[in-house]
Amino acid sequence: MEQEVYAPQQNTFTCVLCGLSTPFTYFGQKPPNTRAIVLLEECFVTRDPFSPDKERFLVLGSKCSLCGSCACVGSDCSLFYTTRFCMRCVNKNLEQFPAAIQSEVAKKPTSKPAVP
Ligand SMILES: [Zn+2]
Numbered sequence: 397m398e399q400e401v402y403a404p405q406q407n408t409f410t411c412v413l414c415g416l417s418t419p420f421t422y423f424g425q426k427p428p429n430t431r432a433i434v435l436l437e438e439c440f441v442t443r444d445p446f447s448p449d450k451e452r453f454l455v456l457g458s459k460c461s462l463c464g465s466c467a468c469v470g471s472d473c474s475l476f477y478t479t480r481f482c483m484r485c486v487n488k489n490l491e492q493f494p495a496a497i498q499s500e501v502a503k504k505p506t507s508k509p510a511v512p
């Protein structure tokens with residue numbers, strides 16, 4: 397259904413949870429200019445600005461498989477369990493996740509520590 401889209405122009409990825417906003421260069425499972433990399437999910441990807449190596453890239457985030465919101469890969473914002481879920485949906489449907497995930501989420505402090 398969803399096609400991999402290569403976006404030559406600059407698009408912006410915005411995390412709906414923490415508000416992180418950063419340009420991405422590609423959305424999909426196979427970042428361009430990488431040899432044998434296939435991601436486990438469709439991700440927002442950007443070229444690693446700190447590396448001269450063209451094949452280095454950073455995964456910024458992905459779309460929640462339930463609500464379709466964009467969430468970054470930060471552990472406060474989303475969780476990967478067979479597919480990507482934003483933390484809003486994880487908390488809403490917590491009883492449907494395995495016990496290991498539930499305790500993982502329960503361990504998290506309710507208020508996020510300040511990020512420098
Ligand atoms: Zn985030």
Ligand SMILES: [Zn+2]
Binds near residue numbers: 460462463464465481
């Ligand atoms: Zn969601």
